[in-house]
Amino acid sequence: xxxxxxxxxxxxxxxxxxWTRWAGxxxxxxxxxxxxxxxxAIRSAAGLIxxxxxxxxxxxxxxxxxxxxxxxxxxxxxxxxxxVAYVAxxxxxxxxxxxxxxxxxxPESYFFTCEDPTAAWLDRHASGMNVSITNETKSLxxxxxxxxxxxxxxxxxxxxxxxxxxxxxxTSTSVNGIDFWVSRSGYTGDLGYEMWPxxxxxxxxxDTLMEVGSKFALQAVGLKALNVCxxxxxxxxxxxxxxxxxxxxxxxxKSIPYELxxxxxxxxxxxxxxxxxxxxxxxxPAWNLIGLEINWEQTRGLYESQGLPPLLPTEAWTSSAPLYxxxxxxxxxxxxxxGTWSPVLKKYIALATIERSYPSKTVQIELAVEHxxxxxxxxxxxxxxxxxxxxxxxxx
Amino acid sequence: xSTRWDEVVIGGGHNGLVxxxxxxxxxxxxxxxxxxxxxxxAAVSEEVFPGFTFSVASYVVSxxxxxxxxxxxxxxxxxxxxPMDCAFQPLHDxxxxxxxxxxxxxxxxxxxxxxxxxxxxxxxxxxMTRLGRIAAQLIDRPAPTGVDPQNLRTLIDLFRTxxxxxxxxxxxxxxxxxxxxxxxxxxxxxxxxxxxxxxASGIIGTFQGIRSPGTAYVLLHHYMGExxxxxxxxxxxRGGTGxxxxxxxxxxxxxGAIIRxxxxxxxxxxxxxxxxxxxxxxxxxxxxxxxxxxxxxxxxLMGLVGESHLPENVVASLARFKYRGSxxxxxxxxxxxxxxxxxxxxxxxxxxxxxxAPNVDYLERAFDEAKYGSFSSRPFINIVIPSLxxxxxxxxxxxxxxxxxxxxxxxxxxxxxAWESQRKAFGKTVLxxxxxxxxxxxxxxxxxxxxxxxxxxxxxxxxxxxIFHGELSLNQLLFQRPAWGMARYQTPIRNLWMCGSxxxxxxxVMGASGELAAKTLLRKKI
Numbered sequence: 001x002x003x004x005x006x007x008x009x010x011x012x013x014x015x016x017x018x019w020t021r022w023a024g025x026x027x028x029x030x031x032x033x034x035x036x037x038x039x040x041a042i043r044s045a046a047g048l049i050x051x052x053x054x055x056x057x058x059x060x061x062x063x064x065x066x067x068x069x070x071x072x073x074x075x076x077x078x079x080x081x082x083x084v085a086y087v088a089x090x091x092x093x094x095x096x097x098x099x100x101x102x103x104x105x106x107p108e109s110y111f112f113t114c115e116d117p118t119a120a121w122l123d124r125h126a127s128g129m130n131v132s133i134t135n136e137t138k139s140l141x142x143x144x145x146x147x148x149x150x151x152x153x154x155x156x157x158x159x160x161x162x163x164x165x166x167x168x169x170x171t172s173t174s175v176n177g178i179d180f181w182v183s184r185s186g187y188t189g190d191l192g193y194e195m196w197p198x199x200x201x202x203x204x205x206x207d208t209l210m211e212v213g214s215k216f217a218l219q220a221v222g223l224k225a226l227n228v229c230x231x232x233x234x235x236x237x238x239x240x241x242x243x244x245x246x247x248x249x250x251x252x253x254k255s256i257p258y259e260l261x262x263x264x265x266x267x268x269x270x271x272x273x274x275x276x277x278x279x280x281x282x283x284x285p286a287w288n289l290i291g292l293e294i295n296w297e298q299t300r301g302l303y304e305s306q307g308l309p310p311l312l313p314t315e316a317w318t319s320s321a322p323l324y325x326x327x328x329x330x331x332x333x334x335x336x337x338x339g340t341w342s343p344v345l346k347k348y349i350a351l352a353t354i355e356r357s358y359p360s361k362t363v364q365i366e367l368a369v370e371h372x373x374x375x376x377x378x379x380x381x382x383x384x385x386x387x388x389x390x391x392x393x394x395x396x
Numbered sequence: 397x398s399t400r401w402d403e404v405v406i407g408g409g410h411n412g413l414v415x416x417x418x419x420x421x422x423x424x425x426x427x428x429x430x431x432x433x434x435x436x437x438a439a440v441s442e443e444v445f446p447g448f449t450f451s452v453a454s455y456v457v458s459x460x461x462x463x464x465x466x467x468x469x470x471x472x473x474x475x476x477x478x479p480m481d482c483a484f485q486p487l488h489d490x491x492x493x494x495x496x497x498x499x500x501x502x503x504x505x506x507x508x509x510x511x512x513x514x515x516x517x518x519x520x521x522x523x524m525t526r527l528g529r530i531a532a533q534l535i536d537r538p539a540p541t542g543v544d545p546q547n548l549r550t551l552i553d554l555f556r557t558x559x560x561x562x563x564x565x566x567x568x569x570x571x572x573x574x575x576x577x578x579x580x581x582x583x584x585x586x587x588x589x590x591x592x593x594x595x596a597s598g599i600i601g602t603f604q605g606i607r608s609p610g611t612a613y614v615l616l617h618h619y620m621g622e623x624x625x626x627x628x629x630x631x632x633x634r635g636g637t638g639x640x641x642x643x644x645x646x647x648x649x650x651x652g653a654i655i656r657x658x659x660x661x662x663x664x665x666x667x668x669x670x671x672x673x674x675x676x677x678x679x680x681x682x683x684x685x686x687x688x689x690x691x692x693x694x695x696x697l698m699g700l701v702g703e704s705h706l707p708e709n710v711v712a713s714l715a716r717f718k719y720r721g722s723x724x725x726x727x728x729x730x731x732x733x734x735x736x737x738x739x740x741x742x743x744x745x746x747x748x749x750x751x752x753a754p755n756v757d758y759l760e761r762a763f764d765e766a767k768y769g770s771f772s773s774r775p776f777i778n779i780v781i782p783s784l785x786x787x788x789x790x791x792x793x794x795x796x797x798x799x800x801x802x803x804x805x806x807x808x809x810x811x812x813x814a815w816e817s818q819r820k821a822f823g824k825t826v827l828x829x830x831x832x833x834x835x836x837x838x839x840x841x842x843x844x845x846x847x848x849x850x851x852x853x854x855x856x857x858x859x860x861x862x863i864f865h866g867e868l869s870l871n872q873l874l875f876q877r878p879a880w881g882m883a884r885y886q887t888p889i890r891n892l893w894m895c896g897s898x899x900x901x902x903x904x905v906m907g908a909s910g911e912l913a914a915k916t917l918l919r920k921k922i
Contacts, residue, residue, distance in 0.1 A: 032481075032744070033498040037785075040478045044634050045787050149787055156792065215793035217784060296466070309529060346462070346471050 001026055004052035005141040005202040009210075013220050020223060023053040023115070030222040036314065036343070038225035042188050043344050046147035047221030048209060051187075055117055056136045056196065059110045063129035068102060068110060070125050070273050073257055074265040079104050084168040084183045088262045089121075090275030094282055095245035095254040096262070097121070098238060103170040103183050111170075111181060111196070113142070115238045125274065141202035145209060146192030146229070148388075149216040151395035154182075154193060157212045162193060167392040176208045187226060189233020191390050227316040228340045231351060234291055234383030236260060240318045241289070241337045241351050258285040259353070261383065288356045291383035292323075292336060294348040294365055298376045302369040313348065316340035323352060324364040327375050333358045336365055336378075342385060349385050350378070401427045401684040403917075404674055406661045406700070407857070407896065409437025412690030413644035413655075414910030415895040417468050419688075420651035422918050427682065428648065429659040429674070431857070434638070435645050437690065438856045438863065439905045441638025441789075445843040448729040448796050449789040451637035452847070453856055453863070455780055455798045456480075456749065458630040459620060459906035460640060461536065473646035474639055477631040478785050482748030484739075485593045486833045492738045493590060494745045510587040520584050521619075527569055528619030530561060535620065535901035538912050539874040539883040572612045573870065576605075578756055580612035592759055593751040596776050601863045601903070603722040603805065605763030606756065610870045617868070617904070630749060632782040636789055640905055664689075664700040664892060671892035674700075686891045688913065691857060692865035692898040693717060693878035701889055710888050713879035717872065717898075721849040721861025722766060724804035726826045728797040729790070729843035733781065734834035747784045752777035752829060762803055769809030771822055774829055776802045794842070801826050806849040806860040815850035822848060865898035877902055885913040893917055 004010075004025045018029040027050055030038060041047040059067060068076050072087040079085050084103040090096055100114030112118075119135045126133065145153060154162045159173040162182060170183035178201045186192035197205045210218065227237070236242055245254040256279065257266050268280055296310075303310040316338060323334040339350030354363065364375040403419050405412045408430030420426045434440055438453035457477050465475060484494040493509065495502045499518055507514035561569065571580055577598030581591045597618045598611035605611075633640045645655055660677040664687055673683035689696040694714055703711055733742050753759055753776050762772035778800040783790040790796050804822060808814045815822075823846040830837050849861025858865065866872055875883045877900045884900075885893050895913035897903055 033496070033501060034481060036479060036497075037481055037744075037747070040785060044476065044478055044785065152792070215787070217787040309525065344471065344476055346465050346475075 004050055005199040006050045006052065006143070006206055009203055009206050010050065010220070018222070022223070023055070025053040027053065028220075028222040030224045031220050035222065035224035038219055038221040039228050039343065041217065041219035041221060042147045042190055042225060042229050044148065045217035045219070046145060046149040046153055046213060047219055047225065048206070048213065049144040049146065049221045049226055051142035051144050051194065052199075052202075054113045054115065054137075054142050055119070056140050056142065057112045057119055057122065058134040058136055059112060059122070059131060060108055060134070061129075061131035062108055063126075063131040064108050064110055067122065067126050067129055067131050068112075069271065071122060072102070073262070073267075073273060073275065073279075075267045075270050076102065081106060082170055084170050084185050086265070088257055088260070088265055090257065090279070091245050092275060092278060093245070094256050094275040094278035096242060096257055096260060097244050097246055099236070099262075101183070101185060103181070105170075105172075105181065116244055139199055140196045141199045143195045143197065143202065143205065143209075144186050144192060145195065146186045146188040146190050146221075148191055148390055149213075149218070150192050153209060153213045153216050153218060155395075156215070157208055163395060165395075175205055178205050180205070187233075187235055188229035189235065189384075189386050189391065190229065190388065191395070224315060227318070227338075228314075228342070231316055231338055231340045231349060232342050232344065232386035234351065234385055236289070236351065237318070237338065241353075255287070256282060256285055259287040259289065261289045285356055287334070287353045288358075289383060290352050290354050291381045291385055292339070292350040292352050292363070292365060292378040293381055294339070294350060294367075295377040295379070296348050299348060299367065299369075302367070302374050302376070306370050308370065312341045313339065314341050314343070321350070322366045323354060323378070324366065324375060325358075325360075327364055329364065329366065329375055333363060345385060347385070351383055354380070399425070401425050401682065403427075403686045403688050404429060404682055404684040405688045405690060405895070406664075406674065406696075407431070407437060407690030408435040408641075408645065408655060408657070409690045409896065410439040410641045410644055410905055410907055411895050411897060411910035411913075412437070412688070413641055413648055414464060414468070414907040415688055415690070415914040416653045416655070417644055417648035417651060418911060418914035419918070420648055420653035421468070426648070426653040427684070428653060428655040429661050429676070429682075430655065430657045431660040433657050435655065435657065436638045436641030438852075438858060439637045439641045441636030444727060444845050445729045447791040448794070448843065449636050450727045450796055450845070451633070451782070451798060452727065452845075453725060453852065454637045454905050455782075455800065456630040457633050457637060457640060457905050459535070459617070459904040459908075461906055461908050461911060463536065464907045464911050468644065468647040470643040470647055473643040473650070474635070475643040476634040476639070478634060479631040480748035482745055483593065484745040484748060484750045485589070485753060486736045486750065487589065487738050487754050488832065490738055492736070493593075494739075506587075506590055509589050510585070513585045513587045513590050516584055517590075523565065523568055524616065524619040526565060527561075527572065528616050530569075531616050532620040534874065535906065535908050538885070538916055539877065539900035541875060541884065572616060574609065575612045576607045576609050577611040577615055578606045580615070588755045588757070592753040592755050595756060596751060596753045596759060596778070599759070599763075599776075599802065600778075600800075601723060602867045602869055603718075603720040603766070603803075604869065606759045613870050614868060632780070632786055634786050636782070637905060644907070661700060664889075666701060666705045666889055666892075669705070669888075670890040671701075686893060686917065688893040688895050688917070690896045690910070692719075692859050692896055693882070693894060694719070694859050695857060696892075696894055697887060697889075701887075701892065705889060707888060710879070717878045718867045718869070719806075719860035719862040720867065721806040721852060721858065721863065722804065723800060723802040723861070723863060724771075724822060724849055725847040725852070726799040726801055726823060727845040727847070728799065728841055730795040730797055730840045731793070731842050732840035733795060734797070734830070734837045734840070736834045738833070746781055748780075750779040752779070752833060766803030766805045769805060769807060771804045771808075771818070771825065772802070773825060775804070775826065777826065777829060799826060799830070804849055806853070806862075812850050812860075815848040819846050819848050819851075822846060864903040865896050866902065868903040873902075874900060885916050
């Protein structure tokens with residue numbers, strides 16, 4: 001296992017001693033004993049999150065766009081310089097391998113970040129193309145600054161160029177003499193930025209932001225709080241809500257883009273891309289990705305019937321919970337893959353996969369209370385539970 | 397004024413707004429009239445000094461009813477409460493005790509003073525939480541109409557609430573109802589240091605000492621708190637307490653209620669013992685089928701209606717209802733954080749609630765002075781610094797610090813008007829006290845706002861400066877709030893209702909009075 005460039009900064013801050021592994025690196029799950037302060041930092045001030053373990057690739061050369069258009073289900077021909085696109089890519093059978101973001105840094109230069117190693121996959125499809133793929137996973141660090149105060153912190157730190165940055169815009173900027181690429185994007189559904197500084201001066205950037213941020217209630221935030229935020233924002237986690245098709249064994253474990261709500265990305269009427277012909281031929285999608293609002297009064301009632309105060313799932317769960325058509329739990333129609341109590345919405349929410357043909361607006365979710373299993377009503381809603389206007393608004 | 401209103405709500409405090417929202421949601425034509433230019437009553441956020449937004453009066457939220465949040469969809473309108481992780485009690489020269497959400501961390505802290513107490517504390521918390529949950533049932537429905545030996549139903553209803561209570565818990569409950577806060581805590585703990593901040597919860601907003609019988613019960617109110625559906629301690633509303641009121645106002649408006657500020661009601665029109673409308677300070681008359689007052693019982697009935705319209709026994713019981721405010725508020729705009737001698741530096745202990753209550757005698761002595769008509773020379777101070785969690789309320793790197801100060805009796809020896817001349821000395825006393833624990837605090841102060849009980853009365857219409865619209869003491873709760881026969885929001889004047897904190901269950905930013913008044917008026921089953 002490897003330390004990220006920020007590891008020396010995490011050590012004294014990580015009072016919980018609660019670490020986890022992420023793509024071969026150690027990162028804190030939470031810094032404090034309770035992750036709630038960290039959650040609230042993101043939702044009401046700002047949080048600084050180490051995202052260095054993400055894979056980072058730079059694709060340059062005259063054929064870079066052609067390569068990306070060959071890989072991704074999304075057509076990037078209209079992606080302008082300084083813009084970011086959320087992308088997914090499939091195998092030849094049309095099953096999703098991963099998702100990530102691509103930003104266009106120059107006429108023939110793209111920066112691509114994702115959860116799984118993808119350089120070899122790109123390489124395989126680049127034969128004969130005039131393109132160069134540089135793996136910058138180790139040479140660059142990744143740092144996310146998320147929350148309503150994030151813009152003010154960056155601007156106070158001297159990153160003037162973020163002032164004009166629109167949602168899903170990207171630019172190069174500089175803080176304290178450290179030059180880096182920054183995009184207005186993130187995994188929290190809030191106003192926020194993702195920064196990619198050189199690994200060797202990354203700790204310095206961390207220090208500067210923490211110092212400036214101390215005036216704006218900035219806190220270091222671990223993965224526990226991030227997980228609650230991303231569920232609220234309806235953002236999927238690979239390995240939890242869907243799987244990389246090359247790593248699983250059965251069709252049931254794989255998904256086509258339409259089943260993950262990625263249908264809007266897919267443009268079948270263009271030059272060939274990996275999975276295109278399969279997706280053209282493909283039978284009706286079997287599943288839908290949905291949001292659930294789990295009836296809290298009923299859940300609470302289950303606890304109360306046992307004489308207990310309701311136990312809030314303040315830490316997100318990422319296990320599977322079956323969905324049924326009926327209270328008797330005879331006929332299963334899907335499964336929830338991650339859920340949490342949303343402190344900002346005061347709702348118990350979950351992301352779930354359900355049969356596409358399921359007709360009703362409510363479903364029964366199975367929950368365990370104390371040691372017995374019960375079912376509770378859940379309303380089917382859009383998975384984008386939390387979508388505050390300040391996420392997209394000009395920062396001024 | 398051609399519109400025929402179903403209900404006119406006098407006062408845009410959080411209860412009035414909750415009530416208006418429920419009425420409007422039921423399809424009623426509702427008009428809210430607020431005297432001030434800002435909504436919220438005592439649950440208000442105001443930019444008192446440029447860049448510094450204060451929860452001027454009410455400063456923490458815990459009891460706001462989750463049912464209201466859900467039913468009125470308040471999160472959609474900006475309701476957001478950030479829970480506190482810590483309750484810190486600084487001492488003059490030692491560590492002090494910080495009680496955290498993490499129980500082991502708390503055990504270690506208390507163990508510095510008493511191992512016995514450290515071990516007992518979780519059990520205490522568990523018992524109080526169980527009893528608090530039982531008592532909380534009482535705040536989620538209208539009060540029983542009374543304890544009437546002729547009518548056993550009401551007694552049965554009341555006792556049904558305690559059905560699930562086990563024998564040993566019932567004993568605790570009886571102790572809570574009869575003992576003083578200190579006597580009750582004596583049955584649990586040995587350390588005077590630990591007991592002090594716990595006991596202080598029993599006297600907030602009342603003119604009683606921690607050794608006055610009946611104060612134990614009020615401790616329970618601190619274990620009824622609910623944030624996010626879980627029973628727990630206190631929290632800050634993002635943007636200040638006024639944002640809770642603002643969310644209620646937006647919900648009311650979304651359902652069609654009309655809210656007017658800068659509209660002072662001078663009089664409720666009464667004919668044939670029926671309320672028919674209100675008269676504004678500019679002379680305008682607004683008629684309505686029903687009038688709902690968010691003001692306290694005295695202001696509503698003795699003030700807006702007038703004694704001549706009321707039966708003698710009602711006048712007498714209103715006169716018996718005690719207000720006698722006992723607290724003031726000092727709001728500080730800081731350019732640095734307090735540095736406590738006992739725990740130097742900026743740490744998580746500053747992010748929660750900080751209680752200047754070093755020991756039991758300190759608190760009792762503070763009351764002694766108040767009993768004889770002067771403010772405490774070393775008062776109990778409850779401090780919060782919400783800008784540490786919610787940076788938008790202060791300029792970058794600066795902070796707002798809210799100090800709730802008790803005792804500051806409304807009735808000074810020289811009368812309440814004497815507060816005018818004592819405001820400065822009161823502010824100085826608070827700062828002197830704080831400096832004993834956090835020397836150098838004065839150097840960080842950019843601005844300071846001192847609110848005496850007289851100021852609270854004048855600014856927020858809190859009679860005698862009582863923050864709860866009438867003391868929250870056992871003899872003024874349930875069917876006795878504000879008086880026998882008036883506990884169900886109706887007044888002796890037909891079509892005149894009350895929905896403020898002076899009605900059951902009252903007190904704190906919980907919205908329950910507003911909700912229950914509206915639902916009772918609408919004859920909704922609760």
